[in-house]
Amino acid sequence: MKKLILSIAVIITTLIACNGNNKTPDVAKKEMGGDTAVQTIIATFPIKEILTNYLQLKNALAKDNSKDAATAANAMVAVLGKVEMKGLSKAEMKSYMDIADDLKENAEHIGANAGKIDHQREHFIMLSKDVTDLIKTFGNGGQTLYKDFCPMANEGKGALWISETKDIKNPYLGKAMPTCGSVKQTMQ
Numbered sequence: 300m301k302k303l304i305l306s307i308a309v310i311i312t313t314l315i316a317c318n319g320n321n322k323t324p325d326v327a328k329k330e331m332g333g334d335t336a337v338q339t340i341i342a343t344f345p346i347k348e349i350l351t352n353y354l355q356l357k358n359a360l361a362k363d364n365s366k367d368a369a370t371a372a373n374a375m376v377a378v379l380g381k382v383e384m385k386g387l388s389k390a391e392m393k394s395y396m397d398i399a400d401d402l403k404e405n406a407e408h409i410g411a412n413a414g415k416i417d418h419q420r421e422h423f424i425m426l427s428k429d430v431t432d433l434i435k436t437f438g439n440g441g442q443t444l445y446k447d448f449c450p451m452a453n454e455g456k457g458a459l460w461i462s463e464t465k466d467i468k469n470p471y472l473g474k475a476m477p478t479c480g481s482v483k484q485t486m487q
Contacts, residue, residue: 431446
């Protein structure tokens, strides 16, 4: 009887603590020797960290700095390697899994090719599409972002990128044409 009362008290305390949090945690029940214990799993997708690395990468390319671009891309790869799938909804998991391999591969290529800025920029085109998809699923990390577009990038086919400022700082053309492009969308 004491075990039952103690178990109920622990469950109530856990539920009260969870309800006091602004985030809604996922609660998973785990069978343990006939008793049911409640374990709280708070899953937070690291969108802020991914965006921070992406924006550092974008800014490095805009300054024609392939070394800093590689450093930021490698930092992104490290964050992607720590993504915890537990607690993501099925829709979030599917969305992430649809782009995870390409996202990581493009970041790895950029990270491995310091000194080859043209190659880095080719992969940045695809990386930017993947990051845009991540934002659609996981949000903008609480910051206002801008979807920018350069019509001259990608051999005249055009390419988009995400920026933290309204000012155009073109990562595809760098110092050659730093303000080429326009804001296509504000993401709040």
